[in-house]
Amino acid sequence: MPRYKVCLAFAELADVALDEFAVAIITGMTGNASYPTPPVTVAQLGMLRSAFEDAAVAAAAQRGRAATAAKNLARDALVLALRKNAAYVELTCNNDLPTLLSSWFEAASHLET
Numbered sequence: 001m002p003r004y005k006v007c008l009a010f011a012e013l014a015d016v017a018l019d020e021f022a023v024a025i026i027t028g029m030t031g032n033a034s035y036p037t038p039p040v041t042v043a044q045l046g047m048l049r050s051a052f053e054d055a056a057v058a059a060a061a062q063r064g065r066a067a068t069a070a071k072n073l074a075r076d077a078l079v080l081a082l083r084k085n086a087a088y089v090e091l092t093c094n095n096d097l098p099t100l101l102s103s104w105f106e107a108a109s110h111l112e113t
Contacts, residue, residue, distance in 0.1 A: 016056075
């Protein structure tokens, strides 16, 4: 029986792509009955995404070290939250690929057990 895993490559996405990915995950998990209690709520994920977006805009406008550092901190917080929810999705989907994909996370691979 295959064992499905969530792809964690989102952590390596460029800033704009990471922001778009976070929006997709927020959309996929909003009201999704398969994932009623994620470790990072949809509302919290939305706040982290907004903070990252704001910090990225500020870093692009200011081009300073402090603004870039603030953007990187906001990015790290968003990636950590996405990783927590990815682990939750992987565990909660019970090896059901359609359920995993309903979260809008991508499947990395499957391992034969």
